[in-house]
Amino acid sequence: MNATPQVPHADARMPRQIPFIIGNEACERFSFYGMRNILVPFLISSILLGYLPAGSEREAMAKEVFHTFVIGVYFFPLLGGWLSDRYFGKYNTVLWFSLIYCAGHACLALFEGNRTGFYTGLFLIALGSGGIKPLVVSFCGDQFDQTNKHLAKIVFDAFYWIINFGSFFASLFAPLLLRNYGPAVAFGVPGILMLIATIIFWMGRKQYVNVPPSGPDPDSFLNVVKTALREKRAGQSNVGTDMARVAMLVAAAFLVIGILDLFGIAPAWWPEKLGFVIMACSALGIMIAFGGWGASLQLERARGKHPDAAVDGVRAVLRILIVFALVTPFWSLFDQKASTWIIQGNAMIVPHDQWWWPSWLIKEPAQMQALNPLLVMLLIPFNNIVLYPLLRKLGFVVTALRRMGWGIAISGVSWVVAGVLQLWIDGGAEVSLAWQSLPYLLLTFGEVLVSATALEFAYSQAPHAMKGVIMAFWYLTSTFGSLWVLLTNAGVQNDGFKAMIASTGLSEPAFLMFFFAGFAFIAAAAFALYAKRYPMQDNYRVAGVAA
Incomplete structure:
Protein backbone atom coordinates (compact mmCIF):
# COMPACT_ATOMS: atom_id res chain seq x y z
CA MET A 1 0.00 0.00 0.00
CA ASN A 2 1.47 3.37 -1.07
CA ALA A 3 0.56 6.36 1.07
CA THR A 4 2.11 9.60 2.19
CA PRO A 5 4.22 8.95 5.32
CA GLN A 6 2.64 10.27 8.48
CA VAL A 7 4.12 11.11 11.83
CA PRO A 8 2.53 10.85 15.28
CA HIS A 9 0.67 13.95 16.45
CA ALA A 10 1.78 15.27 19.82
CA ASP A 11 -1.80 16.28 20.63
CA ALA A 12 -3.36 13.02 19.45
CA ARG A 13 -6.17 11.76 21.68
CA MET A 14 -7.07 8.29 22.79
CA PRO A 15 -9.89 6.86 20.60
CA ARG A 16 -13.13 7.16 22.57
CA GLN A 17 -14.23 3.63 21.69
CA ILE A 18 -11.31 2.06 23.57
CA PRO A 19 -13.18 1.89 26.95
CA PHE A 20 -15.79 -0.47 25.45
CA ILE A 21 -13.05 -2.86 24.31
CA ILE A 22 -11.19 -2.63 27.61
CA GLY A 23 -14.40 -3.13 29.63
CA ASN A 24 -15.33 -6.16 27.54
CA GLU A 25 -11.88 -7.66 28.09
CA ALA A 26 -12.00 -7.16 31.88
CA CYS A 27 -15.30 -9.05 32.23
CA GLU A 28 -14.35 -11.74 29.70
CA ARG A 29 -11.06 -12.43 31.46
CA PHE A 30 -12.87 -12.75 34.83
CA SER A 31 -15.21 -15.29 33.26
CA PHE A 32 -12.41 -17.26 31.62
CA TYR A 33 -9.98 -17.37 34.53
CA GLY A 34 -12.81 -17.87 36.99
CA MET A 35 -13.68 -21.23 35.42
CA ARG A 36 -10.13 -22.11 34.31
CA ASN A 37 -8.53 -21.69 37.72
CA ILE A 38 -10.98 -24.01 39.48
CA LEU A 39 -11.10 -26.63 36.74
CA VAL A 40 -8.34 -28.88 38.13
CA PRO A 41 -9.52 -28.74 41.80
CA PHE A 42 -13.10 -29.39 40.66
CA LEU A 43 -12.15 -32.37 38.50
CA ILE A 44 -9.99 -33.95 41.22
CA SER A 45 -12.93 -33.97 43.63
CA SER A 46 -15.83 -34.45 41.18
CA ILE A 47 -17.79 -37.54 40.21
CA LEU A 48 -16.71 -36.92 36.59
CA LEU A 49 -13.43 -38.68 37.40
CA GLY A 50 -14.99 -41.00 39.96
CA TYR A 51 -13.97 -44.02 37.89
CA LEU A 52 -10.35 -43.35 38.90
CA PRO A 53 -8.92 -43.95 42.37
CA ALA A 54 -8.23 -40.81 44.40
CA GLY A 55 -4.61 -39.73 44.32
CA SER A 56 -2.02 -39.49 41.59
CA GLU A 57 -4.12 -41.16 38.85
CA ARG A 58 -7.00 -38.75 39.29
CA GLU A 59 -4.62 -35.79 39.52
CA ALA A 60 -2.90 -36.89 36.32
CA MET A 61 -6.23 -37.20 34.48
CA ALA A 62 -7.40 -33.78 35.77
CA LYS A 63 -4.14 -32.32 34.49
CA GLU A 64 -4.65 -34.01 31.11
CA VAL A 65 -8.21 -32.69 30.77
CA PHE A 66 -7.03 -29.20 31.72
CA HIS A 67 -4.20 -29.08 29.17
CA THR A 68 -6.43 -30.60 26.48
CA PHE A 69 -8.87 -27.76 27.16
CA VAL A 70 -6.03 -25.21 26.93
CA ILE A 71 -4.97 -26.73 23.62
CA GLY A 72 -8.50 -26.18 22.31
CA VAL A 73 -8.66 -22.61 23.60
CA TYR A 74 -5.49 -21.69 21.75
CA PHE A 75 -6.20 -23.78 18.63
CA PHE A 76 -9.53 -22.19 17.71
CA PRO A 77 -7.98 -18.74 17.15
CA LEU A 78 -7.02 -20.16 13.74
CA LEU A 79 -10.72 -20.49 12.94
CA GLY A 80 -11.68 -17.11 14.38
CA GLY A 81 -8.85 -15.29 12.61
CA TRP A 82 -9.67 -16.92 9.26
CA LEU A 83 -13.42 -16.20 9.46
CA SER A 84 -12.74 -12.61 10.49
CA ASP A 85 -10.10 -11.82 7.88
CA ARG A 86 -11.91 -13.50 5.00
CA TYR A 87 -15.64 -13.15 5.61
CA PHE A 88 -17.21 -11.44 8.61
CA GLY A 89 -14.79 -8.85 9.98
CA LYS A 90 -13.55 -8.64 13.57
CA TYR A 91 -16.64 -7.07 15.18
CA ASN A 92 -19.18 -9.62 13.89
CA THR A 93 -16.89 -12.58 14.56
CA VAL A 94 -16.22 -11.47 18.15
CA LEU A 95 -19.93 -10.92 18.83
CA TRP A 96 -21.07 -14.30 17.48
CA PHE A 97 -18.33 -16.32 19.12
CA SER A 98 -19.09 -14.52 22.41
CA LEU A 99 -22.62 -15.97 22.32
CA ILE A 100 -21.15 -19.49 21.87
CA TYR A 101 -18.87 -18.69 24.80
CA CYS A 102 -21.89 -17.83 26.99
CA ALA A 103 -23.58 -21.13 26.05
CA GLY A 104 -20.47 -23.03 27.17
CA HIS A 105 -20.54 -21.41 30.60
CA ALA A 106 -24.21 -22.35 30.93
CA CYS A 107 -23.35 -26.00 30.23
CA LEU A 108 -20.69 -26.04 32.98
CA ALA A 109 -23.15 -24.67 35.53
CA LEU A 110 -26.00 -26.98 34.51
CA PHE A 111 -24.11 -30.24 33.94
CA GLU A 112 -21.61 -30.38 36.80
CA GLY A 113 -22.29 -34.08 37.31
CA ASN A 114 -22.78 -35.12 33.69
CA ARG A 115 -19.57 -35.92 31.82
CA THR A 116 -21.03 -35.37 28.33
CA GLY A 117 -22.70 -32.08 29.24
CA PHE A 118 -19.69 -30.75 31.15
CA TYR A 119 -17.18 -31.64 28.44
CA THR A 120 -19.53 -30.10 25.85
CA GLY A 121 -19.36 -26.90 27.89
CA LEU A 122 -15.57 -27.03 27.89
CA PHE A 123 -15.61 -27.49 24.11
CA LEU A 124 -17.95 -24.52 23.60
CA ILE A 125 -15.84 -22.30 25.86
CA ALA A 126 -12.70 -23.37 24.01
CA LEU A 127 -14.42 -22.59 20.71
CA GLY A 128 -15.87 -19.25 21.85
CA SER A 129 -12.86 -18.04 23.82
CA GLY A 130 -10.44 -19.23 21.14
CA GLY A 131 -12.53 -17.75 18.35
CA ILE A 132 -12.40 -14.23 19.78
CA LYS A 133 -8.90 -14.42 21.23
CA PRO A 134 -6.90 -13.28 18.18
CA LEU A 135 -9.43 -10.61 17.29
CA VAL A 136 -9.98 -8.42 20.34
CA VAL A 137 -6.32 -7.37 20.52
CA SER A 138 -6.02 -6.72 16.79
CA PHE A 139 -9.46 -5.01 16.80
CA CYS A 140 -8.08 -2.72 19.51
CA GLY A 141 -5.04 -2.04 17.31
CA ASP A 142 -7.35 -1.17 14.38
CA GLN A 143 -8.63 1.82 16.33
CA PHE A 144 -5.19 3.47 15.94
CA ASP A 145 -3.34 4.86 12.93
CA GLN A 146 0.05 6.42 12.19
CA THR A 147 -0.94 9.71 13.85
CA ASN A 148 -1.69 8.22 17.27
CA LYS A 149 0.17 4.90 17.19
CA HIS A 150 2.40 6.12 20.04
CA LEU A 151 -0.69 5.80 22.26
CA ALA A 152 -1.16 2.17 21.23
CA LYS A 153 1.64 0.97 23.50
CA ILE A 154 -0.16 2.55 26.46
CA VAL A 155 -3.36 0.79 25.48
CA PHE A 156 -1.67 -2.57 24.86
CA ASP A 157 -0.13 -2.34 28.32
CA ALA A 158 -3.48 -1.23 29.77
CA PHE A 159 -5.10 -4.06 27.85
CA TYR A 160 -2.79 -6.59 29.46
CA TRP A 161 -3.20 -4.87 32.82
CA ILE A 162 -6.99 -5.15 32.66
CA ILE A 163 -6.72 -8.82 31.67
CA ASN A 164 -4.91 -9.38 34.92
CA PHE A 165 -7.32 -7.17 36.86
CA GLY A 166 -10.12 -9.57 35.88
CA SER A 167 -7.90 -12.58 36.46
CA PHE A 168 -6.91 -11.39 39.95
CA PHE A 169 -10.44 -11.23 41.29
CA ALA A 170 -11.42 -14.42 39.49
CA SER A 171 -8.45 -16.28 41.00
CA LEU A 172 -9.34 -15.05 44.48
CA PHE A 173 -13.06 -15.59 44.51
CA ALA A 174 -13.76 -18.53 42.18
CA PRO A 175 -12.10 -21.07 44.54
CA LEU A 176 -14.13 -19.60 47.42
CA LEU A 177 -17.33 -19.91 45.40
CA LEU A 178 -16.48 -23.53 44.65
CA ARG A 179 -15.69 -24.23 48.32
CA ASN A 180 -18.71 -22.46 49.84
CA TYR A 181 -21.46 -22.68 47.22
CA GLY A 182 -20.57 -25.58 44.96
CA PRO A 183 -19.71 -25.91 41.27
CA ALA A 184 -23.06 -24.67 39.89
CA VAL A 185 -22.50 -21.21 41.40
CA ALA A 186 -18.72 -21.27 40.90
CA PHE A 187 -19.17 -21.88 37.16
CA GLY A 188 -22.37 -19.83 36.88
CA VAL A 189 -20.91 -16.52 38.07
CA PRO A 190 -18.22 -16.48 35.35
CA GLY A 191 -21.02 -17.16 32.85
CA ILE A 192 -22.87 -14.05 34.00
CA LEU A 193 -19.68 -12.01 33.61
CA MET A 194 -19.26 -13.30 30.05
CA LEU A 195 -22.79 -12.18 29.23
CA ILE A 196 -21.99 -8.71 30.62
CA ALA A 197 -18.78 -8.65 28.53
CA THR A 198 -20.79 -9.38 25.39
CA ILE A 199 -23.26 -6.58 26.14
CA ILE A 200 -20.46 -4.05 26.79
CA PHE A 201 -18.81 -4.92 23.48
CA TRP A 202 -22.12 -4.58 21.63
CA MET A 203 -22.75 -1.13 23.17
CA GLY A 204 -19.73 0.37 21.39
CA ARG A 205 -20.78 -0.86 17.94
CA LYS A 206 -21.49 2.63 16.49
CA GLN A 207 -18.09 4.06 17.39
CA TYR A 208 -15.66 1.36 16.26
CA VAL A 209 -13.31 1.61 13.30
CA ASN A 210 -14.24 -1.54 11.39
CA VAL A 211 -11.56 -2.68 8.98
CA PRO A 212 -13.51 -4.69 6.39
CA PRO A 213 -12.64 -8.35 5.78
CA SER A 214 -10.35 -8.92 2.84
CA GLY A 215 -12.55 -11.64 1.33
CA PRO A 216 -11.06 -14.24 -1.02
CA ASP A 217 -7.54 -13.02 -1.69
CA PRO A 218 -5.53 -14.44 -4.61
CA ASP A 219 -2.42 -13.05 -2.93
CA PRO A 307 2.91 -8.78 -6.11
CA ASP A 308 6.24 -8.18 -4.42
CA ALA A 309 4.42 -6.85 -1.37
CA ALA A 310 2.57 -10.15 -0.93
CA VAL A 311 5.75 -12.21 -1.29
CA ASP A 312 7.60 -9.95 1.15
CA GLY A 313 4.64 -10.20 3.52
CA VAL A 314 4.79 -14.00 3.49
CA ARG A 315 8.52 -13.92 4.19
CA ALA A 316 7.83 -11.58 7.14
CA VAL A 317 5.20 -13.99 8.49
CA LEU A 318 7.54 -16.96 8.20
CA ARG A 319 10.17 -15.05 10.18
CA ILE A 320 7.58 -14.23 12.84
CA LEU A 321 6.58 -17.91 13.08
CA ILE A 322 10.15 -18.81 14.05
CA VAL A 323 9.95 -16.30 16.91
CA PHE A 324 6.62 -17.80 17.94
CA ALA A 325 7.97 -21.36 17.83
CA LEU A 326 10.78 -20.43 20.21
CA VAL A 327 8.23 -19.03 22.69
CA THR A 328 6.23 -22.28 22.96
CA PRO A 329 8.41 -23.69 25.80
CA PHE A 330 7.52 -20.63 27.89
CA TRP A 331 3.82 -21.51 27.68
CA SER A 332 4.53 -25.12 28.66
CA LEU A 333 5.84 -23.69 31.94
CA PHE A 334 3.35 -20.89 32.40
CA ASP A 335 0.10 -22.83 31.93
CA GLN A 336 1.17 -25.47 34.44
CA LYS A 337 0.74 -22.98 37.26
CA ALA A 338 -2.97 -23.86 37.02
CA SER A 339 -2.29 -27.59 37.10
CA THR A 340 1.12 -28.77 38.37
CA TRP A 341 1.56 -25.91 40.84
CA ILE A 342 -1.95 -26.35 42.24
CA ILE A 343 -1.24 -30.04 42.80
CA GLN A 344 2.05 -29.11 44.49
CA GLY A 345 0.22 -26.54 46.62
CA ASN A 346 -2.20 -29.22 47.81
CA ALA A 347 0.80 -31.01 49.37
CA MET A 348 1.91 -27.87 51.22
CA ILE A 349 0.76 -26.37 54.53
CA VAL A 350 -1.46 -23.29 54.48
CA PRO A 351 0.07 -21.16 57.29
CA HIS A 352 -3.15 -20.12 59.00
CA ASP A 353 -1.30 -19.99 62.34
CA GLN A 354 0.93 -17.13 61.17
CA TRP A 355 -0.19 -13.58 61.95
CA TRP A 356 0.86 -12.28 58.53
CA TRP A 357 -1.11 -14.84 56.53
CA PRO A 358 -4.50 -13.50 55.25
CA SER A 359 -6.55 -16.47 56.45
CA TRP A 360 -9.75 -14.50 55.94
CA LEU A 361 -9.08 -14.59 52.18
CA ILE A 362 -6.54 -17.26 51.15
CA LYS A 363 -8.03 -20.58 52.16
CA GLU A 364 -7.21 -22.79 49.18
CA PRO A 365 -3.91 -23.48 47.38
CA ALA A 366 -5.65 -22.66 44.07
CA GLN A 367 -6.02 -19.07 45.27
CA MET A 368 -2.24 -18.62 45.06
CA GLN A 369 -2.84 -18.07 41.35
CA ALA A 370 -4.16 -14.62 42.29
CA LEU A 371 -0.53 -13.65 42.89
CA ASN A 372 0.13 -13.86 39.17
CA PRO A 373 -2.31 -11.15 37.98
CA LEU A 374 -1.62 -9.02 41.09
CA LEU A 375 2.10 -9.03 40.34
CA VAL A 376 1.43 -8.29 36.66
CA MET A 377 -0.54 -5.18 37.62
CA LEU A 378 2.41 -4.05 39.74
CA LEU A 379 5.23 -5.09 37.40
CA ILE A 380 3.93 -3.48 34.19
CA PRO A 381 4.01 0.08 35.59
CA PHE A 382 7.24 -0.69 37.49
CA ASN A 383 8.94 -1.84 34.30
CA ASN A 384 7.72 1.11 32.23
CA ILE A 385 8.35 3.80 34.86
CA VAL A 386 11.44 2.50 36.65
CA LEU A 387 13.20 -0.53 35.12
CA TYR A 388 13.24 0.24 31.39
CA PRO A 389 14.21 3.95 31.77
CA LEU A 390 16.98 2.92 34.18
CA LEU A 391 18.31 0.32 31.75
CA ARG A 392 18.27 2.89 28.93
CA LYS A 393 20.24 5.34 31.06
CA LEU A 394 22.79 2.59 31.69
CA GLY A 395 23.14 2.10 27.94
CA PHE A 396 21.08 -1.06 27.48
CA VAL A 397 18.74 -1.08 24.48
CA VAL A 398 15.50 -2.67 25.72
CA THR A 399 14.05 -4.10 22.50
CA ALA A 400 10.91 -6.21 22.37
CA LEU A 401 12.84 -9.34 21.38
CA ARG A 402 15.37 -8.89 24.17
CA ARG A 403 12.58 -8.58 26.71
CA MET A 404 10.96 -11.76 25.38
CA GLY A 405 14.22 -13.74 25.46
CA TRP A 406 14.97 -12.76 29.04
CA GLY A 407 11.38 -13.58 30.00
CA ILE A 408 11.76 -17.17 28.77
CA ALA A 409 14.99 -17.58 30.76
CA ILE A 410 13.50 -16.12 33.96
CA SER A 411 10.51 -18.49 33.68
CA GLY A 412 13.05 -21.33 33.72
CA VAL A 413 14.51 -19.98 36.98
CA SER A 414 11.01 -20.01 38.51
CA TRP A 415 10.75 -23.74 37.81
CA VAL A 416 14.14 -24.38 39.38
CA VAL A 417 12.75 -22.80 42.56
CA ALA A 418 9.54 -24.85 42.29
CA GLY A 419 11.68 -27.97 41.90
CA VAL A 420 13.62 -27.14 45.08
CA LEU A 421 10.31 -26.76 46.96
CA GLN A 422 9.27 -30.16 45.62
CA LEU A 423 12.51 -31.67 46.94
CA TRP A 424 11.65 -30.33 50.40
CA ILE A 425 8.17 -31.85 50.17
CA ASP A 426 9.56 -35.17 48.96
CA GLY A 427 11.99 -35.14 51.88
CA GLY A 428 9.11 -35.09 54.34
CA ALA A 429 9.33 -31.44 55.36
CA GLU A 430 6.18 -29.45 56.10
CA VAL A 431 6.55 -26.71 53.52
CA SER A 432 4.53 -23.52 53.89
CA LEU A 433 2.36 -22.52 50.95
CA ALA A 434 3.87 -19.05 51.31
CA TRP A 435 7.06 -20.35 49.68
CA GLN A 436 5.19 -20.61 46.39
CA SER A 437 5.23 -16.82 46.27
CA LEU A 438 8.83 -16.87 45.03
CA PRO A 439 8.31 -19.02 41.90
CA TYR A 440 5.11 -17.08 41.19
CA LEU A 441 7.06 -13.80 41.32
CA LEU A 442 9.72 -15.08 38.93
CA LEU A 443 7.23 -16.68 36.54
CA THR A 444 5.12 -13.51 36.47
CA PHE A 445 8.15 -11.34 35.76
CA GLY A 446 8.94 -13.66 32.86
CA GLU A 447 5.34 -13.47 31.68
CA VAL A 448 5.33 -9.67 31.60
CA LEU A 449 8.51 -9.68 29.55
CA VAL A 450 7.17 -12.28 27.11
CA SER A 451 3.40 -11.98 26.83
CA ALA A 452 2.75 -8.28 27.40
CA THR A 453 5.54 -7.46 24.95
CA ALA A 454 4.29 -9.98 22.39
CA LEU A 455 0.86 -8.29 22.12
CA GLU A 456 2.54 -5.21 20.69
CA PHE A 457 5.17 -7.19 18.76
CA ALA A 458 2.68 -9.48 17.01
CA TYR A 459 0.43 -6.62 15.88
CA SER A 460 3.27 -4.38 14.67
CA GLN A 461 4.99 -7.17 12.72
CA ALA A 462 1.92 -8.55 10.95
CA PRO A 463 1.24 -7.41 7.35
CA HIS A 464 -2.09 -5.59 7.07
CA ALA A 465 -4.01 -8.37 5.30
CA MET A 466 -2.83 -10.98 7.79
CA LYS A 467 -3.16 -9.36 11.21
CA GLY A 468 -5.99 -11.60 12.42
CA VAL A 469 -4.26 -14.77 11.27
CA ILE A 470 -0.84 -13.82 12.64
CA MET A 471 -2.47 -13.10 16.00
CA ALA A 472 -4.05 -16.55 15.77
CA PHE A 473 -0.60 -18.03 15.17
CA TRP A 474 0.62 -16.18 18.27
CA TYR A 475 -2.08 -17.75 20.42
CA LEU A 476 -1.31 -21.11 18.84
CA THR A 477 1.99 -20.98 20.74
CA SER A 478 -0.01 -21.83 23.87
CA THR A 479 -1.50 -24.86 22.13
CA PHE A 480 1.97 -26.19 21.44
CA GLY A 481 3.05 -25.24 24.96
CA SER A 482 0.38 -27.56 26.37
CA LEU A 483 1.27 -30.14 23.72
CA TRP A 484 4.79 -30.28 25.22
CA VAL A 485 3.16 -30.95 28.60
CA LEU A 486 0.94 -33.76 27.28
CA LEU A 487 3.86 -35.34 25.42
CA THR A 488 5.99 -35.23 28.56
CA ASN A 489 3.22 -36.68 30.70
CA ALA A 490 2.73 -39.45 28.13
CA GLY A 491 6.46 -40.12 28.16
CA VAL A 492 6.65 -40.61 31.92
CA GLN A 493 4.14 -43.45 31.61
CA ASN A 494 6.80 -45.46 29.78
CA ASP A 495 8.51 -48.02 32.01
CA GLY A 496 11.94 -47.15 30.65
CA PHE A 497 11.40 -43.46 31.34
CA LYS A 498 10.16 -44.21 34.84
CA ALA A 499 13.29 -46.27 35.50
CA MET A 500 15.45 -43.42 34.26
CA ILE A 501 13.71 -40.96 36.61
CA ALA A 502 14.09 -43.40 39.51
CA SER A 503 17.82 -43.66 38.79
CA THR A 504 18.18 -39.91 39.40
CA GLY A 505 16.86 -40.25 42.96
CA LEU A 506 14.19 -37.63 42.24
CA SER A 507 10.44 -38.03 42.45
CA GLU A 508 8.54 -37.73 39.19
CA PRO A 509 7.16 -34.23 40.01
CA ALA A 510 10.60 -32.91 40.98
CA PHE A 511 12.27 -34.42 37.91
CA LEU A 512 9.67 -32.87 35.59
CA MET A 513 10.06 -29.45 37.21
CA PHE A 514 13.81 -29.43 36.58
CA PHE A 515 13.20 -30.87 33.10
CA PHE A 516 10.91 -27.99 32.14
CA ALA A 517 13.37 -25.48 33.61
CA GLY A 518 16.09 -26.87 31.34
CA PHE A 519 13.66 -26.78 28.41
CA ALA A 520 13.15 -23.06 28.98
CA PHE A 521 16.89 -22.32 29.24
CA ILE A 522 17.57 -24.07 25.91
CA ALA A 523 14.69 -22.16 24.28
CA ALA A 524 15.97 -18.83 25.67
CA ALA A 525 19.43 -19.45 24.23
CA ALA A 526 17.98 -20.31 20.80
CA PHE A 527 15.69 -17.26 20.97
CA ALA A 528 18.64 -14.95 21.69
CA LEU A 529 20.57 -16.30 18.69
CA TYR A 530 17.64 -15.80 16.32
CA ALA A 531 16.69 -12.36 17.69
CA LYS A 532 20.10 -10.98 16.68
CA ARG A 533 19.22 -11.24 13.00
CA TYR A 534 15.46 -10.65 13.04
CA PRO A 535 14.45 -7.61 10.87
CA MET A 536 11.85 -5.53 12.74
CA GLN A 537 8.81 -4.20 10.81
CA ASP A 538 6.30 -1.34 11.27
CA ASN A 539 2.84 -2.27 10.03
CA TYR A 540 0.53 0.24 11.70
CA ARG A 541 -2.35 1.57 9.64
CA VAL A 542 -2.02 4.94 7.90
CA ALA A 543 -4.47 7.59 9.19
CA GLY A 544 -7.68 7.73 7.20
CA VAL A 545 -7.08 4.33 5.58
CA ALA A 546 -9.37 1.59 6.91
CA ALA A 547 -8.33 -1.24 4.65
Missing part, protein backbone atom coordinates in the same frame (compact mmCIF):
# COMPACT_ATOMS: atom_id res chain seq x y z
CA SER A 220 -3.12 -14.41 0.55
CA PHE A 221 -0.47 -16.06 2.68
CA LEU A 222 -1.63 -19.56 1.76
CA ASN A 223 -1.90 -18.81 -1.97
CA VAL A 224 1.60 -17.35 -2.11
CA VAL A 225 2.94 -20.40 -0.26
CA LYS A 226 1.15 -22.75 -2.68
CA THR A 227 2.63 -20.93 -5.67
CA ALA A 228 6.12 -21.07 -4.21
CA LEU A 229 5.84 -24.82 -3.64
CA ARG A 230 4.21 -25.65 -6.99
CA GLU A 231 6.28 -23.44 -9.29
CA LYS A 232 9.16 -25.30 -10.93
CA ARG A 233 12.32 -23.71 -12.28
CA ALA A 234 14.58 -25.34 -14.85
CA GLY A 235 17.89 -26.37 -13.39
CA GLN A 236 16.75 -25.76 -9.80
CA SER A 237 15.98 -28.42 -7.23
CA ASN A 238 12.54 -28.72 -5.66
CA VAL A 239 13.76 -29.55 -2.18
CA GLY A 240 11.20 -27.20 -0.63
CA THR A 241 8.34 -28.91 -2.45
CA ASP A 242 9.65 -32.35 -1.49
CA MET A 243 9.94 -31.25 2.14
CA ALA A 244 6.34 -29.98 2.17
CA ARG A 245 5.06 -33.22 0.56
CA VAL A 246 6.81 -35.39 3.12
CA ALA A 247 5.41 -33.17 5.88
CA MET A 248 1.89 -33.61 4.48
CA LEU A 249 2.25 -37.40 4.36
CA VAL A 250 3.62 -37.62 7.90
CA ALA A 251 0.95 -35.23 9.22
CA ALA A 252 -1.80 -37.22 7.45
CA ALA A 253 -0.49 -40.45 8.99
CA PHE A 254 -0.48 -38.86 12.45
CA LEU A 255 -4.01 -37.58 11.98
CA VAL A 256 -5.33 -40.95 10.78
CA ILE A 257 -3.79 -42.76 13.75
CA GLY A 258 -5.26 -40.12 16.07
CA ILE A 259 -8.73 -40.62 14.57
CA LEU A 260 -8.41 -44.40 14.87
CA ASP A 261 -7.40 -43.98 18.51
CA LEU A 262 -10.41 -41.71 19.06
CA PHE A 263 -12.69 -44.57 18.02
CA GLY A 264 -10.68 -47.18 19.92
CA ILE A 265 -9.29 -48.97 16.87
CA ALA A 266 -5.69 -47.74 16.83
CA PRO A 267 -2.97 -50.32 16.07
CA ALA A 268 -2.12 -52.52 19.07
CA TRP A 269 1.51 -51.40 18.95
CA TRP A 270 0.58 -47.71 19.22
CA PRO A 271 1.22 -46.11 22.68
CA GLU A 272 -2.10 -45.65 24.48
CA LYS A 273 -1.25 -42.20 25.79
CA LEU A 274 -0.60 -40.73 22.33
CA GLY A 275 -4.28 -40.07 21.67
CA PHE A 276 -6.17 -37.91 19.20
CA VAL A 277 -5.35 -34.51 20.69
CA ILE A 278 -1.61 -35.15 20.79
CA MET A 279 -1.55 -36.63 17.29
CA ALA A 280 -3.72 -33.89 15.74
CA CYS A 281 -1.63 -31.12 17.30
CA SER A 282 1.59 -32.86 16.27
CA ALA A 283 0.28 -33.11 12.69
CA LEU A 284 -0.47 -29.38 12.70
CA GLY A 285 2.98 -28.59 14.07
CA ILE A 286 4.68 -30.72 11.41
CA MET A 287 2.72 -28.99 8.65
CA ILE A 288 3.50 -25.49 9.91
CA ALA A 289 7.19 -26.19 10.62
CA PHE A 290 8.24 -28.16 7.54
CA GLY A 291 5.69 -26.68 5.15
CA GLY A 292 6.84 -23.20 6.13
CA TRP A 293 10.48 -24.17 5.88
CA GLY A 294 9.95 -25.66 2.44
CA ALA A 295 8.08 -22.56 1.27
CA SER A 296 10.86 -20.26 2.52
CA LEU A 297 13.41 -22.15 0.38
CA GLN A 298 11.43 -21.47 -2.81
CA LEU A 299 9.57 -18.27 -1.97
CA GLU A 300 11.25 -16.19 -4.70
CA ARG A 301 9.48 -18.38 -7.27
CA ALA A 302 6.22 -16.68 -6.32
CA ARG A 303 7.46 -13.30 -7.62
CA GLY A 304 5.78 -12.40 -10.86
CA LYS A 305 2.84 -14.62 -9.98
CA HIS A 306 2.05 -12.42 -6.96
